[in-house]
Amino acid sequence: MDNHQRIQAFVTTLNARDWTAFGALLHENVLYEVPQTRELVRGREGYLDFNMTFPGDWSLKAVRVIADDLRGCAEITFLVSNQLMPAVAFFEFEAGLIVRITDYWPDSYEPPARTSQFVERLEPELAQRPA
């Protein structure tokens, strides 16, 4: 399994609540961090518990995964209590296991005023995001 496949497996086993397979991807000393909230979870046991107790009804899928031999990242779409939420996760690996996860949850916001006349703004429907 390469790091690209490990990230794909991270997403699919988490989505399946397959805690055995999910836990097998994690280093015992995995560090999980959310810079936006300054939350931090240290260690596999704690990170498993964090996910098992994650609030809401949720599912996820990877939109894209990019990885090299040491690190990787994924753009992920979460469906949380019927709301679509994008997430971006960075991964670091050690001895074939995920040793660090940096998680971002970018929420919608109103853009600042732009002086460029080249900026379009799409309708809220996600389907209108160009292919």
Next chain:
Amino acid sequence: MDNHQRIQAFVTTLNARDWTAFGALLHENVLYEVPQTRELVRGREGYLDFNMTFPGDWSLKAVRVIADDLRGCAEITFLVSNQLMPAVAFFEFEAGLIVRITDYWPDSYEPPARTSQFVERLEPELAQRPA
């Protein structure tokens, strides 16, 4: 130049306002999108103008860059009017040029209530983020 180097050059030339070198990295039909605001800019001329007119006093540096032969992503720290703002950008390449940029600006927020006892919360000082 490989895609990892192209992303590094994207960040350094943008930071330097070296619009000639920055523009040389971009495909004529580059598509820039911000899913959080639903903003969209089509084409090199427009994307250059968008950056030249970007509000505030800003500088940026790449925290990490991950790339393969087709795509890449970067975790970037922006300093905008003395405020540190993390950003994550995904890149797609065509014929050695950046053809699509998907930009995320994840702002700070208060986390939801957690039932796991394993979650720590760091003090606001960025310096306390563990190495």
